[in-house]
Amino acid sequence: MLMGPSGSGKSTFLHCASGVDRPTSGEIWLGGVPLSGMGENDLTRLRRERVGFVFQAYNLLPTLDVQDNVTLPLRLAGAPLDRAWADRILERVGIADRLGHRPAELSGGQQQRVAIARALIGRPDLILADEPTGALDSDTGGRVLGLLRDSVDDLDQTVLMVTHDPVAASYADTALFLADGRIVDSLDGPTAPTVAERMSRLGRR
Amino acid sequence: MxxxxxxxLRARKGAFAGTFLALACASCLVTASGVLVESGLRASVEPYRYAGAEAVLGGDPAVEFDGRHRTTGAVLSEPVGLPQETVQEVAGLTGVRTAVGDHRLTLDVVSPDGGGEVTPVSGHGWDTAPLGPFTLVDGEAPGATGEVVVDAPLAETLQVAVGDRVELVEDGGTRSYEVSGVAGHGDGARAREQVLFLHPDEAARLSPAPDSFQAVGVVAAEGADTDRLAAELAATVPDAVVYEDGTVDRVEFIDVGEGRSLLLLVALSFGGLALLIALFVATxxxxxxxxxxxxxxxxxxxxxxxxxxxxxxxxxxxxxLSLVAGVSGSVPGVLVAEALRSYFAHLGAVPADLPSTLGPLPFLVAVLLVVVTAVVGxxxxxxxxxxxxxxxxxxETRAPGPVELPGWRRGLGLLCLVLGVSAAMTPLGMRTEAGAAGTGGAVLVLVLGIALLGPALTGPILGAAGRLLRRLPVSGFLAAAATAADPRRFATLLTPLVLAVGFTLTMVTTQSVLGAAAERQVDEGLGADAVLRATGSSGVPPQVVARVSALPETGAESVLRETSVIVRADLFGDSEPMELRAQGVSAGTAGTLLDPGVVAGDLSDLRPGTVALESSSADLAGVGIGDELEVVLGDGTPATVRLVAEYERGLGFGQALFPEQDLEAHSGPPRRLLVGAAEEYGRQRLEEALASVVADQPGLEAESVGDLAADGRSESRVAAWINFAGLGVILAYVAIGVLNSLVVATAGRSREFALLRLIGTERRVVVRTVLLETAVLVAAAVLLGTLVALVPLSVLSVAFLGSPFPPWPEGLYAAVVGATALVCAVAVLAPTTVMLGQHPAQTVGVDE
Known part of the structure; x- marks a missing residue:
């Protein structure tokens, strides 16, 4: 869990971690591989195989139905579809009955769950979630966060999430606090009140 | 994938509909020109007089230089004959039953109701009747030189029967013949012209070239192998072209051949232009x-x-997308081709009965080209x-893309502008109609340059427009912000508009510049007081010339023989055949009756064996005063002539002036007689005297000097109308393309409009905003389009009229500006209105 006030460098961190952006100094290792010196195609392949994305704005392809959206990363990678795994994920995120629908026909919470299924399908080393609940009400957001938590607990998935919502942060194992581009604090087993307290301290700095 | x-594609039907339409229309245009090309190459009409011949030999109209360089680029203007011996050579071959030489005579029959009207007929010796085959339905064959046989359609037109007499216009008078028989066509073929058969000796006597034939028809023996026969004919007479089944019409009917090459020429230039513009619009x-x-x-x-x-x-x-669009667009292309063909027929440029030819090739080519265009684009x-x-x-929100132009695009764009401007200079070095054609190409290249430079060019325009708009209330401010926000979209929309405005102006104004120049040149250069013009096909006969010359009112007279000759010219470093419009005049009178505006040499030196050339044509041919020049005359005869004068009024009087004796045996009869009044009588008396000559002579009329100027350009005017038809079709396509891209671009702004509405912008403010944006677009298009047209047009005007201000077509200009504005306003308002009708909150909520 990565937290910090606006402008603290959360997004830049995320972009660098996923190989979308390059750091001006320092090095990034992902799943035992250094990212520096990789070409655009290698980075793309790496993203495809090792990283799953969940965006605040869902970013599903409007022209494809749920099934196609979820399986698209595999198609792009030219990888075979593991039917059982796909069924398990779709079942888990609770959209197995909406497979033929287009994103426009789904609610925000449903769309985000499809996006999580898409992130999980390739068994990535890391899922990067950029304010995944930012556009959802607290109830729906809670279910999405629960889903991410479950994927950690049941599927052994690593999730790095950016948020500034203390409640969202409470789902994490560890919360890191960013300010002015630096990690200034960390908190194991965060709860909403402790996170909120740290955040307000950062805000006053 | x-x-x-x-x-x-399925899910984005709406968004792709625009591209689909653009590509389908491109396919339609390409198919249309493809069908015209194929018709030009293959279309034929049923033969009539030669319907019964298995093969017909004709002279080769292609030009030969140095006896080795054969080219299809230049075609002789006069019919090319075959030597008389050909008939004997051919008749001896096995498999030949009959071989007949045909003098194809163009004759005028005086209408029986008098009044000087003449009916043009095709005249032949009766010995050619088996080629039809024609058989007598009444009476008998012409047994003496004073007897003729008419075919049934002519008998009906003239209302004559066996025993009646017909009058033929001949050598300054008429000659009377007795109708000995009426012939019918053996196969009942449809008549394309009215035929009159003379006694073979009489046909030879009337022929301008009695010792050669225009065609030699061959009827095969029963059961002969016609393919082998054709091969043998070609081997026996290597100088001739062998026409067989399906191509016989080319040697039988001159207008068919002319119509076909016109179709081919128009279709190729139209097709090339259409393809280029389709690439623009589709991209x-x-x-x-x-x-x-x-x-x-x-x-x-x-x-x-x-x-x-x-x-x-x-x-x-x-x-x-392009595959589907290409296939669906190619079908209506046939209709466009048919419409163009019938329009050309209506103009008289193509025989009305020459059909369109439909084969699979134009469709395949159209689909292929559209697919390639789309993929390349x-x-x-x-x-x-x-x-x-x-x-x-x-x-979260996407900023419009960067405006920074890549270096190659900047370089290529500038190169196009430079090339365009230098192409625009063509008329300065080539003051002929061919040179004037350079302006159209120049505009295309200039627009291409503008398209490549796009945002870099539109930036300053948008800056100026923005300053102006911001003075207006809120809608002006919004419009300025919206246009400035996405200069790339603005530039993309601008290009086809600039093309439409610039191209229309250029095409139309080029014609008016040429028209004005030709008229002025004839006006200034024609010293004759009166002109006689032949209305029939026998021209102005020598007897009439002698009679006019003998009139006391006549001071000087000169026939005007029109033909064309071919010279070798140095075009872009290549030695290419160049066709020159040539006139033959009486040597002594050239300077007075017809003053072509001599700039070098002396026209009084014009005597047999010499020539005067329009100065830029002389430069292209690489000759100066006193130099020898090789020319190929209209019928293919080579000649060497000495250049004695160069002149400037080439549009009015053609690019070459010959003493008329030199052309006499190599061109048709003179169409005009220029007459100058003797000093003591004056123009009025001369006209009266000439009126009495005309009254005695069928097939002649007095013509005003102004008519001569107009007629000199009538052929190029037909060509201009043909070009306008092509231009119209292409403009319609550009309009569809513009409409299309504006709708696509506007429809893409639904979210923006919804947001504006949500924060409290009234509908009419939104409408006013998009209208202001459209006004900026139209203004920029008109500005750039005018600029792009003005550069080559000024050069053209300097070259032909001596002033950098071309005659400006105000009415057309207003129409172009109005139509552009209208198309744009409709294209923008329609989707805007639809979008404003939707609920803004819903639109904002939908992720695009």
Whole structure:
């Protein structure tokens, strides 16, 4: 869990971690591989195989139905579809009955769950979630966060999430606090009140 | 990837409809020109007089230089004959039953009701009757030189029967013949012309070239192998062209051959232009549609699509779309071709009965070209799609793309502008109609340059417009912000508009400049007081010339023989045959009756064996005063002449002046007689005297000097109308393209409009905003389009009229500006109105 006030460098961190952006100094290792010196195609392949994305704005392809959206990363990678795994994920995120629908026909919470299924399908080393609940009400957001938590607990998935919502942060194992581009604090087993307290301290700095 | 592409196309029907339409229309245009090309190459009419011949030999109309360089680029203007011996050579071959030489005579029959009207007929010796075959239905064959046989249609036209007499216009008078028989066509073929058969000796006597034949028809023996026969004929008479089944009409009917080459010429230039413009328009819409999908590409990149995969997706989409569009557009293309063909027939440029030829090739070529166009047009778009950074997907709002132009585009754009301006200079070095054609090409290249430079050029325009708009209330401020926000979209929309405005202005004004120049040249250069013109096909006979010459009122007279000759010219470093419009005049009178505006040499030196050339044509032919020049006369006869004068009034009087004796045996009869009044009588008395000559002579009329100027350009005016028809079709296409891309671009702004509405902007303010934006677009298009047209037109005007201000077509200009504004306003308002009718909150909520 990565937290910090606006402008603290959360997004830049995320972009660098996923190989979308390059750091001006320092090095990034992902799943035992250094990212520096990789070409655009290698980075793309790496993203495809090792990283799953969940965006605040869902970013599903409007022209494809749920099934196609979820399986698209595999198609792009030219990888075979593991039917059982796909069924398990779709079942888990609770959209197995909406497979033929287009994103426009789904609610925000449903769309985000499809996006999580898409992130999980390739068994990535890391899922990067950029304010995944930012556009959802607290109830729906809670279910999405629960889903991410479950994927950690049941599927052994690593999730790095950016948020500034203390409640969202409470789902994490560890919360890191960013300010002015630096990690200034960390908190194991965060709860909403402790996170909120740290955040307000950062805000006053 | 294919299935993803198919699904994207299906789901985005609306967005792709515009591109589909643009590509389908492109396919329609290309198919249309393809059908015209094929018709030009293959269309034929049923033979009539030669319907019974298995093969017909004709002279070769292609030009030969140095006896080795044969080219199809230049075609002789006069019919080419075959030597008389050909008949004997051919008749001896096995498999030949009959071989007949045909003098194809153009004769005028005086209408029986008098009044000087003449009916043109095709005259032949009766010995050619088996080629039809024609058989007598009444009476008998012409047994003496004073007897003729008419075919049934002519008998009906003239209301004559066996025993009646017909009058033929001949050598300054008429000659009477007795109708000995009426012939019918053995196969009942449809008549295309009215035929009159003379006694073979009489046909030879009337022929301007009695010792040669225009065609030699061959009827095969029973059961002969016609393919082998044709091969043997070609081997026996290597100088001749052998026409067989399906091509016989080319040697039988002159107008068919002319119509076909015109179709071919028009279709090729029209097709090339259409293809180029289709590339413009299709690329524009593709770019606009893709621009709206950058976010989609960013998501694809973020979830692991390589740049290659994104590019491939875009290309596969274009491929599928263009395939379907190409096929569906090619079918209506046939209708466009048919409409153009019948319009050309209506103008008299193509025989009305020459059909369109339909084969699979134009369709295949159209689909292929449209697919290639779409894929090539997409490549640039695909590259930018592939470059999309995945960061775009992580951003909440997407900023319009950068305006920075890549260096190659800047360089290529500037190169196009330079090339365009230098192409515009062509008329300065080539003051002929061919040189004037350079202006059209110049405009195309200039517009291409503008398209390439796009945003870099539009930036300053937008800056100026923005300052103006910001003075207006809120809608002006919004419009300025919206146009400035996306200069790339603005530039993309601008290009086809600039093309439409610039091209229309150039095409039309070029014609008026040429018209004005020709008229002025004839006006200034014609010293004759009266002109006699032949209305029939026998021209102005020598007897009439002698009679006019003998009139006391006549001071000087000169026939005017019109033909064309071919010289070798140095065009772009290549030695190419160049056709020159040539006139034959009486040597002594050239300077007075007809003053071509001599700039070098002396026209009084014009005597047999010499020539005077329009000065830029002389430069192109690489000759100066006193130099020898090789020319090929209209009937293919080579000649060497000495250049004695160069002149400047080439549009009015043609590019070459010959003493008329030199052309006499190599061209048709003179069409005109120029007459100058003797000093003591004056123009009025001369005209009266000439009126009495005309009254005695059928097939002649007095013509005003103004008519001569107009007639001198009538052929190029027909060509101009043909070009206008092509231009009209292409403009319609550009209009559809513009309409299309504006609708696509406007429809892409639904979210923006909804947001404006949500924060409390009234509908009419939104409408006013888009209208102001459209006004900026139209103004910029008119400005650039006018500029692009003005450069070559000024040069043209300097070359032909001596002033940098071409005659400006005010009415047309207003119409072009009005039509542009109207099309744009409709294209923008229609989608805006629809979008404003939707609920704004809903529109904002939908992720585009």
């Amino acid at each position: 294919l299935s993803v592409a198919v699904k994207t 524009t819409t593709l770019a606009l549609v893709t621009d709206r999908r950058l976010r989609e590409f960013a998501v694809l990149r973020a979830i692991g699509a390589t740049p290659r995969q994104v590019a491939r997706l875009v290309c596969v989409e274009a491929l599928l 997409t490549l640039g778009v695909a590259a930018s799609a592939a470059r999309t950074s995945p960061v775009e997907a992580l951003r």
